[in-house]
Amino acid sequence: MKHCLMNNDENKTEDRKTIKVKTKTIVANWKMHHGPSETREFLGKFLPLLSERDLPRILLFPPAISLEVMSASIGKHTDIGLGIQNIYWELEGAFTGEHSATMAVSVGAEFALIGHSERRHLFGESNHQVKNKVSTSITAGLKPVVCVGETKIERVRGDTETIITQQLDSILSEISDQKSGSILFAYEPVWAIGTGMLPEPDEIEEAHSLIRMWMKEKIGEVFSSSIPILYGGSVNENNAKDLLKLSNVDGLLVGGASLDPMSFSKIIESASL
Numbered sequence: 726m727k728h729c730l731m732n733n734d735e736n737k738t739e740d741r742k743t744i745k746v747k748t749k750t751i752v753a754n755w756k757m758h759h760g761p762s763e764t765r766e767f768l769g770k771f772l773p774l775l776s777e778r779d780l781p782r783i784l785l786f787p788p789a790i791s792l793e794v795m796s797a798s799i800g801k802h803t804d805i806g807l808g809i810q811n812i813y814w815e816l817e818g819a820f821t822g823e824h825s826a827t828m829a830v831s832v833g834a835e836f837a838l839i840g841h842s843e844r845r846h847l848f849g850e851s852n853h854q855v856k857n858k859v860s861t862s863i864t865a866g867l868k869p870v871v872c873v874g875e876t877k878i879e880r881v882r883g884d885t886e887t888i889i890t891q892q893l894d895s896i897l898s899e900i901s902d903q904k905s906g907s908i909l910f911a912y913e914p915v916w917a918i919g920t921g922m923l924p925e926p927d928e929i930e931e932a933h934s935l936i937r938m939w940m941k942e943k944i945g946e947v948f949s950s951s952i953p954i955l956y957g958g959s960v961n962e963n964n965a966k967d968l969l970k971l972s973n974v975d976g977l978l979v980g981g982a983s984l985d986p987m988s989f990s991k992i993i994e995s996a997s998l
Contacts, residue, residue, distance in 0.1 A: 749781035749969060749996040750909065750953045750976030752870065753983030754810065754838060757788055764791040768798045771986035780804045781976065781996035784870070786838050789824050796833030808836030808870065811844060814857035816865060826865035837862040840872040840892065842915045852895035859899045863907070870909045871896060872957070872978070873936070877916035886935055893939050901944055910936055910954045911978045917958030919980060926971055929956055933973035962991040969996055 759767055764787055786808040787795050799805045813823035826837060839862060840855040855871070862869045873892040875885045889912075900908055912932045914924055924932075933954045940949030956968055957978025968974055976996070983989045 748953075750784065750955060751781050751993050751996050752784040752786065752808075752838075752911070752955060752957075752976065752978045753989060754786045754841070754957075754978060754980050755788060755791075755984060756810070756843070756980060758984050759787055759791060761791050761794040764794050765798065767984075767986055768795065771990060772799075772802065774986060774990035775802075775804075775993070776997065779997055781993060782806065783993060784808050784836055786810050786836070789829070792829065792834060793832045800833075806835050807833050808838055809834045809867070810838050810841070812837050812839070812858055812862060812865075812867070814854065814861045816861065826861050826867050830866050835868060836909075837867040837869050838872070839869045842872060842874055842913055842918055845872075846876070846915060852892055855892070856895045856899055859896045863899065868907055868909065869900075870911060870955075870978075872911045872913050874913040874915055874932075874958075877914075880914065880916070885932065889932065889935055890939065893936065893943075897943055908952060910952060911957045912936060912954060913957035913978060919959065921959050923959055923964060923968075926967075929968070930971055930973050933971075937973060960992070962988050962995070965992040966995040 783804055784806045785795060785799070789809055792807065792809060796807055799807065809824060809829040811824055812826040812829065813820050816827050817825055829837070837858070839858045840850070844850045845855070859869045859871060873889050875888045879885060879888050912929070914932075917923055933956070936954050937949060940952060953975035954973065955976040955978045956971075956974050957980070960968065960977045960979045961982040965977060968977060977992065979989065979992055982992060
């Protein structure tokens with residue numbers, strides 16, 4: 726059963742027009758895969774596969790233990806950015822097992838993945854904790870890639886718009902004074918991640934349009950028009966091209982399909998056409 730996220734009022738529909746972000750962004754989230762030696766092996770196969778033609782922006786998020794190796798390996802590739810999958814909201818201290826944003830920057834990270842559904846639902850991260858992490862990442866000089874999305878139960882209940890809006894509202898104070906290009910958003914319906922299931926195209930468009938309009942209304946059109954909104958959830962080489970054709974999709978957040986160099990290069994090729 727589908728639930729329309731938008732108010733059908735004609736004025737609302739007119740306001741929620743498509744705003745294009747010119748350069749596509751393709752993000753690889755390796756999760757808990759590929760240690761340092763596997764990272765070297767992956768990059769040895771992957772980097773030669775990249776063509777010289779108009780590449781999209783590529784962001785790689787390896788496990789923290791592989792950050793330094795990856796940073797050294799991609800140093801000369803200006804189209805590739807490096808990110809950390811998780812940070813703590815304090816820059817340093819007695820927080821065993823956590824990752825410092827400033828330490829991530831020191832080994833070459835430029836981005837931080839924040840609010841991923843696995844962090845929210847497996848590790849119980851609240852909207853308040855996500856807010857603190859966004860604040861810390863900006864303070865440390867990392868650009869946050871903020872993930873939002875609903876569970877299957879929330880979608881069936883018709884609560885998708887409410888959930889996404891709550892997640893966005895929680896970080897408003899942290900991003901309202903940021904400059905263009907300093908943050909990215911990713912819509913990832915929790916029920917689609919790792920399941921092979923995709924929302925209907927109109928459902929993806931509606932969710933992305935909701936995020937775009939939230940930015941426009943809360944932060945301003947100039948700022949919001951430059952912020953990419955990515956789609957994440959069971960992305961692979963077979964569906965990437967169709968997903969990137971959707972008007973409000975500015976890029977992709979790729980999980981399992983980014984672990985194989987050939988598969989991931991084909992997804993990047995879809996964004997380069």
